[in-house]
Amino acid sequence: MPQQFTPDNFYTICDRLAEMDADLAHILQMHGYPPMWSRPNTFESLVHIILEQQVSLASALSALNKLRERVQEVTPARILLLTDAELKECYFSRQKSSYTRYLAEAIISGQIDLAVFEHMEDDEIRRHLTALKGIGNWTTDVYLMFALQRADHFPVGDLAIVNAIKALKSLPKETPKEELVLIAQQWSPYRTVASMMLWHYYLSKPKGK
Structure with missing residues (x-):
């Protein structure tokens, strides 16, 4: 059975990711923990x-x-x-x-x-x-x-995720998605939770004029 995240381990996984990546640690320091977004399997x-x-x-x-x-x-x-x-x-x-x-x-x-x-x-x-x-x-x-709380997915087709990771890591706008996938690989087996941290960063960060 693939690994899942739950309300019991969500914050622990966030902390572990912050230990692995200083940029993710910055998100927690600046904006706190992300919501554990979930929906019913319907x-x-x-x-x-x-x-x-x-x-x-x-x-x-x-x-x-x-x-x-x-x-x-x-x-x-x-x-x-x-x-x-x-x-x-x-x-x-x-x-x-x-x-x-x-x-x-x-x-x-x-x-x-x-x-x-x-x-x-x-x-x-x-x-x-x-x-x-x-x-x-x-x-x-x-x-x-x-819906299934599977822990290791990185939705590289999501524009907010792409913009968040480029901003967080000061990457050029033209950085290809293949490079972003490689960066996200370091967060395995918790890429879903890392993605939620990125969404949280994107939604919390003041938008430029």
Whole structure:
């Protein structure tokens, strides 16, 4: 079973990472511990992550809340009852409407089972999820990190993470993602928690004019 982080070991892992990397120690000194962001392992959580693709967190949450208002409980069956027009009224783009429907159909058909994922290896979960239209590595990374609390993921496709690590380590803007992946390798097997420290740094740091 892949290593997980929990409320019991989260701060200890942060401290261990700070001992490994002076820049991560700086985050703790300046901003304190990051929140232990987590979400339930549900269809709704995956829909939420799909909504977060390439938009602001606030926009995604607004769409999710609008969906909740319409269907009360966000389930695969209820999603499949909605028309394109109804999903559009919930601020779903045409693409995200289709991605959400594909996910709903995959769950109803038994192609994927979120409860079974809790006992699967990370690579196997990734293979199942990325086989679905509209779910790539970033969506899978965030699901593994937030819904399953898997401890060793670095979402290099996340713009906030990329900007945070470049700012924290004074790297040139043109630094390739491959180099960032190599830097993150030193934080293994706790790259998820290091990523949460980076998100915390990004959200806490005053934005430039």
